Amino acid sequence: MGSGLTERSRRWRRRGQAERWDLWTRVSLSGAYVLEPLWASIMIGPTVGPVARWVMAACIALHAVICALLVHAGLDHYLGRRSRPVRLIALAAGLTVAGVVAGAVAYPDAQPGHPDGPASGLVVVLAIAFVVAVSSAVPLPVTAGVLAAAVATKFAVSRMEGAPVSVAVPAALGLGSLVLAWLLTYRVSMWGLKGVWELDHSRKAHARLAVAEERLRFARDLHDVIGRNLSVVALKSELAARLVERGRSGAMDEMREVSRIAHESLAEMRAVVRGYRTADLDTELAGARSVLASAGVRCQVIGDGRGLSAEVQSTLGWVVREGTTNVLRHSEARMCTVSLRRSTTGGTDRLTLSMENDGVTGPESPDGRRPIGNGFPGVAERLAALGGSVVTTREPPDRFRLTAELPLPVAVQEETP
Template identity: 35%
Template sequence: MRRTTITGVFQQRLRWVRVATLGSLATAVLMTLIMPSIGLGRETDPLRIALGATGILVFAAAQAAVLYAAVTPSLTQAVHRRLLAGFATAAALSIPMTAPLGGGDWRTWAWVGASIVGTAPLLGGRATAGAVIAAAVAVSGAVGWWSGGSLVEYLVITVGFGVMTIGVTGLHAWLWNILIATQEEHSAQERLTAARERLRFGRDVHDLLGHTLSVIALKAELAERLVSVDAARAEREAADVRLLAASALADLRKAVHGYRTVDLRGELDEVSRVLRSSGIRCTVTDRTGDLPVDVAVPLSMVLREAGTNVLRHSTASWCSIELSRHDDEVRMTVTNDGAAAVRPDRHSSGLRGLRERLAETGGTLDVRADGGLFVLESAMPVTS
């Protein structure tokens, strides 16, 4: 109960932090709307006013969309790409639509350029941000030269106010994303730990039932032999079998209290999230569909061990996980770069144990390292 309360309070505070971050980002959009719009009041041509207003509104909307996406990790990569494409299009259209506004009296596009510079760090990596900033500064200088205005003023506005925008909004967004990444990593680690504990319970149950059922089988066999020789003793042995079975059932209920079946789809999601939150680019390809429990559980164990090895025994920058099904076999392949210069089997004693456990059910586990790549391949037979 206490843990649930703490989590609820944390989530509530997290929501308030998000609201504050979005409010900070909204100031950048507000500057985009206000500062270039001053040029509208200095323009007399109705066509230029209409085009300029449209350009400012479209660009502000595109900027608001990419800023929102920058602090919303739940959005898919496809959505991010579409929003970035929309922002790039709006920025390009703003040049002919807003640059003429105000003539030489107002540096309209310089303010648009400042908004682009201020937004650039939230569009992607350093290379992308650097290219966008360089392009915005270059266009601002070109517009200043073309309009006959002061080139220095254009550049000062674009660079100076752009850097100020980065300081006001970029820092908030950066801190927010760090907070989200940390929370996701901790949550994923907790879920992985819980899943490993459930599997440990399952193994304990297997050991417990294996021993008890062996004793029951021996006593039942003895009772069967004694029926025609010593009926009284055979009756006692049968009674012992009944008591052992009842005791085993009670132990089983205690051991598996709270135990839930492993979900391979969930494990794929959790492992990939842990890797991504650790800065490792992770791609997952799953062509298997629904799998029987006796196949999903071993593959889940292998997947978690593979993810642990990527984090602890490599300097990986990317990892791919692929599951495929061919007739009566399911194969999982985990590949990552940054493999340590050691024999694959020495990465972890867990791999050796998993290989033995998979072999008991007809499965296989192979690992190899070549050219800095570490490849783990496991296969399980499917009987249904």
């Protein structure tokens, strides 16, 4: 049993913030229908016989299940994930009408000593359940029409039971007020859920745009630097081929020029890639703060790269770049903290860069700690080349920490970042 609870806990932590909110909203809205049979037994049970009580309980339980399914399907329709659940609407409406008609036929009169009877109780229970459920799947004007029909039905049943107009009208309006209160609660929950999903989609769009912009920048740099030279190589190669075909001199000179341009292009391409792979730490920290802020993530930076060698700054800058991409693409973070601190272990000064956020969504390892894998091969290689390491740590319920450690070179052990 303990392992089952642990697995469910892990599945819950693997859900994003939007998924958690969605699940909670569905459970709370649909789960409210568990109370429908209980409510009916309290209102109607004492006024009917034991056989009728059990029949009513079974029918109302079926009505509650259909309404709960309608709420779930209606939410999917409201969020644009499926078409309108017409069959569930028709089934729930048919059960509601059948229940009201059966109650009116079986109990047309008020109970002795009471202003109403079981038929009025059935109208109240079934109307509230159906109107609230159908509101999630139909437009507001249709919901208003269904509510008006429920109020009119309550007035008609009260009059059938012998209640005067002065009593039937307040009873019908009371039902309408009760339904409106439930509708308001449901609509607010639905609006909130839609807003959460829209924010989630916006965050993911920001992450995709950030990655796409970086790819476009790299592609533009390659095109600007290499494109012109490759065009010249193509033209000169074609010219040399034509000179050879015609038996004219100069082909060798053209090919030497092609070789020179090719070597220059190779050097320029290496410079572009080297510039792309070289990351200044302070620049990357500022960029991380800006990119995360645009995605709705508050970013706090503690420390900077002053006093660090270019090699250390480049390596840690790459860690910050990859860590920021990881936050954008694989988390639901609201806050991210980047800190640099210096410590001494075994007589050796070490620099630790940590990136911590509160939106972990990925799978958890058994001990909560594992080395960086496929997502950061370049980071792990660069740190290993300098004697460093990088690991991740997860802390319940949703904390995720990326930690990179580097031994400080002797040249900078007297300076503090």
